[in-house]
Amino acid sequence: MPIEFEAPKPVVQTQFVLKTVAEEMMRSRSRYFDEHEHEIPWDYIEFMHTAMKAMGAGSLAPKDKGKGQGENGGEVREKRPSISYQILATQIEMLSWGDVGMYLTTPGGGLGAAAVQAAGTPEQKVKFLERFGGEKPTLAAMCMTEAGAGSDTASIRTRAVLDEKTNEWVLNGEKIFVTSGDKAFTEYEKLGKGFIVVWASIDPSAGRAGMRAFVVESGTLGVRVVKLESKMGIRVSDTAQISLIDARVPFDHILGSATVEKTMTGFKGAMATFDATRPLVAASGLGVARAALEFLKEKLAENGIQIRYGLPRQKLTSVERDVIDMEIMLKSAWLMVIKAVWMADNKKSNALEASMSKVKAGDACTKITQKVVEILGPLGYSREFLAEKWFRDAKITDIYEGTGQINRLVVARHILGYSGKELR
């Protein structure tokens, strides 16, 4: 395939369909949920669950139980490169354009399932992922961060010890900043049985090599959601603090090997998850940025200000320069996301491109939303409009799923060919 920038048809259809959802189900409720933190947007969650079921997009479990057969048992036709990550990035961008906090409450596997996908065995994938196609909307979450370990994930102190008598893992520790942790773990009547994926050490002396992920089913004894954070933005999305005290999970809930070789397989599982999810988080941030930039252009047009594209910089007004610079940032960041997910779809190693897209998108969406509020002046600062909310929402993009700085470190190590030891 030569170099091409034609969005595939399913991508265009996704944009078309989800724009309506974003406008009708999300934008109309954005302000309410921003001002009623910790309330749950049930009608959005239920709508999305029904819609996704209708589209057959629920279950994340591997479908090729009988090999060489298509979904309906027919033979798989000619192998075409998958575009599933491209579609996913487009969905996330569009839903985040609607409301990024609400997008984070979308039922489905989220980061929890992504960890199972990246580090689980085929049996585990079936066991843990099938549920997302069930009757009720179901969520999963990833528990990585601790009070003393943010970007430095290797200093995680949560411990997992095998109780050989019962063949169970016993988990102890405290996790913070768990996105959707409440909806994944607390047993709400309207939700199906979710799970959280808890990262813990099975051998602290082994450092990163001792890190493993454990699937902890909702309602497990000894596990408690102890706090829901109050945040600057994305308020409709719950951010949970979860404590684990002598929590027991079955032996086969460990993702990957239970023995500690002096290799990094466990930690690499987490990092592989990030390669897949970083461009998606980038896509999400860019959805917010696009919302803000479009709103600004609308307001400028209402006030009779046309952006004169094509003029040399010297002839542009300051506002025109800003708008054009923002469009350049947004467009190029989006192309970087598309390239990163296109690589994932084509099974090309994309660790560098994934991190670069996150660096660029983190910069782009924070700068754009900040500039939009500035240019709009009192209109931007007022809670009458959503611009100020997007400013608050966008900032998280440069923090979660690896801060801008951590991603710069990843990019730098890649281009320099340095290990973590050589470039700390």
Next chain:
Amino acid sequence: MYSFEPTEEQQMLVEAVEKYAGNDLRTAAREAEESGELQGKLINKGWEIGLLQASIPESYGGFGERSAVTGALAVEEMAFGDLAGTLAVLTPSLFATPILLAGSEEQKQAYLPRVIEGNWTPFTAALIEHAFDFDPNSLKTYATLRGDQYILSGEKVFVPFARNAEAILVYADLDGLTQGFIVPKETVGITISAEREKLMSLNGLPMYRVKLDSVSVPVANRLGGASGHDFGPVLAAMRVANAAAAVGVANAAFEYSMNYAKEREAFGVKIAQKQAVAFMLAEMRTEIEASRLLTWEAAWKLDQGKEYGCTEAYFAATGAADMAMMVTDRAVQILGGHGYIRDHPVEMWMRNGRGFAMFTGLAIV
């Protein structure tokens, strides 16, 4: 579908350009910059790779089809070697590509074979004017119709190889629109400065001022013939070339400073092991990628032909000019005092880097 893979043919071409850029252009760059002389042999060697020839159909003496994407890939790779050399090699395109894009059948038949047959020959174009608010869409040089002649008046700057040019494609304002006019050598009323332009960089590229004092050319010399042409796609093709060259120069500066940072020691470690330097490099690489993708997209849109990709080309060129300045500045910064010394090429690339904001019209894909 999205795809980011050049075709095999494109890869082969890029490899040929890469070899020339590395072995020939780069090694000659400093000498040319200091002496002001780019060797004719060097230029002709680049010409023989056949970038322009391959973009012209057989019926006009070429052996291919124009593709802005291919052009962008090749220009980036060549500019990685040296910008002045690249602009010299591509100067005949300034004349031929607009004719290919927007010329009349007669113009194509009359000029395209002449430009591409044999060795590199100076055919050129004059777009840029000496004004801080220079705008390709609002030129001060103007054309007026008198009978079956257009009368051109004004002054052009930065015209590569104007002194020996067989013909110059002069852009002028005609009733508020920018139009090209083919002005053959030694037309009455045209004065080419005796002295070369003296600029902040590109010393190896001979550029001149061109004065037009009621220069008269037949109506048939208007680009596209009597009814003229749409300047939009021509300008867009210039902007894409400008953006691609900016990416190439930036990438040269990035790689050079990265390799330096991996060698240079301070405080017992390589300076690349310091986050202050490593993060600069990470951002340079990220912004280069951003500009490259913008450029590719704009080029691809131009090749689709329908909407010309004019806005995209503007974005690509504007973004790349900023990017090239940022990246080349940091490259000098990473080398520190050594970066400021002319023994290293980074200071030259930084002087190149500032130019992309005003180089539109010096290259075309």
